[in-house]
Amino acid sequence: MIELSEVHVTFNKDTPLETRALRGVDLNVPKGQFLTIIGSNGAGKSTSLNVIAGHTKLEVGHVKIDGQDVTNWPVYKRSKMLSRVFQDPKMGTCEDLSILENFALAHGRTRPRGFRYAVGASMRDEAAEQLKVLGLGLEDRLNDKVGLLSGGQRQAVSLLMAATGDTKVLLLDEHTAALDPKTADFVLELTKKIVDDLKLTAVMVTHSMAQALHTGERTVMFHRGKIVFDAGGAERDNMEVADLLELFKREQGEELTDDALLLG
Numbered sequence: 001m002i003e004l005s006e007v008h009v010t011f012n013k014d015t016p017l018e019t020r021a022l023r024g025v026d027l028n029v030p031k032g033q034f035l036t037i038i039g040s041n042g043a044g045k046s047t048s049l050n051v052i053a054g055h056t057k058l059e060v061g062h063v064k065i066d067g068q069d070v071t072n073w074p075v076y077k078r079s080k081m082l083s084r085v086f087q088d089p090k091m092g093t094c095e096d097l098s099i100l101e102n103f104a105l106a107h108g109r110t111r112p113r114g115f116r117y118a119v120g121a122s123m124r125d126e127a128a129e130q131l132k133v134l135g136l137g138l139e140d141r142l143n144d145k146v147g148l149l150s151g152g153q154r155q156a157v158s159l160l161m162a163a164t165g166d167t168k169v170l171l172l173d174e175h176t177a178a179l180d181p182k183t184a185d186f187v188l189e190l191t192k193k194i195v196d197d198l199k200l201t202a203v204m205v206t207h208s209m210a211q212a213l214h215t216g217e218r219t220v221m222f223h224r225g226k227i228v229f230d231a232g233g234a235e236r237d238n239m240e241v242a243d244l245l246e247l248f249k250r251e252q253g254e255e256l257t258d259d260a261l262l263l264g
């Protein structure tokens, strides 16, 4: 479903601030797979999601989504197939619009009907039905402005909206990192359910090695712009964080020293 071939990204090329963010990344995520990505600060995790979503141009390489070469497609064209949930709960929703209006906007992203149609009765029923699944009582607050919701409620709504319409690919960029542990667990369980129910292909970046190993079915680790290991199947099922650290040391010949990753 997602294929990155020999992807290189360099920022500020030929200047003193040149950064080689991705250095020859090959990654193939089959349809319906839930992949988790870990890696130290600046390893290239977010840049990879930006490359898939079309926010960052490649220096070299190709990106395919659902069999189509989208390397030169603009963001809006790709957004019919994929959506993204960010770390900041404020990024996924519009705080001055109501919950219902936000849903209507999300539907408009992938459907060729206007906003006025979208906020009609059928949209209201559809939004209420989807919100009921959360168990947060938001189906009774459709006219409340999203700005009134807590971070966790807002992130849950962002997830639901990200998964609406023709979305096939869900990109999750540390989407539980800004939440308290209980709310983060709730949002993560919701994520697993949505991905599973809708049979989405999902890629989740996280700083928590435990979360990476216990979510989805495959984990890759980025380090200095490259994928340094790729674990799935029975090998991953039996892995704990200590095994990941050992694997990193064996592959790289150095200890992992990133506090954000070790304490995540």
Ligand SMILES: Nc1ncnc2c1ncn2[C@@H]1O[C@H](COP(=O)(O)OP(=O)(O)OP(=O)(O)O)[C@@H](O)[C@H]1O
Pocket (backbone or CB within 6 Å): 011, 012, 019, 020, 021, 039, 040, 041, 042, 043, 044, 045, 046, 047, 048, 222
């Ligand atoms: N728009 C940009 N302009 C210049 N440099 C950038 C840009 N975006 C990312 N970088 C640099 O590219 C490298 C990879 O960044 P990226 O955000 O992909 O890392 P990351 O693995 O997501 O890190 P973190 O865990 O800190 O978010 C870093 O050195 C970063 O400073």
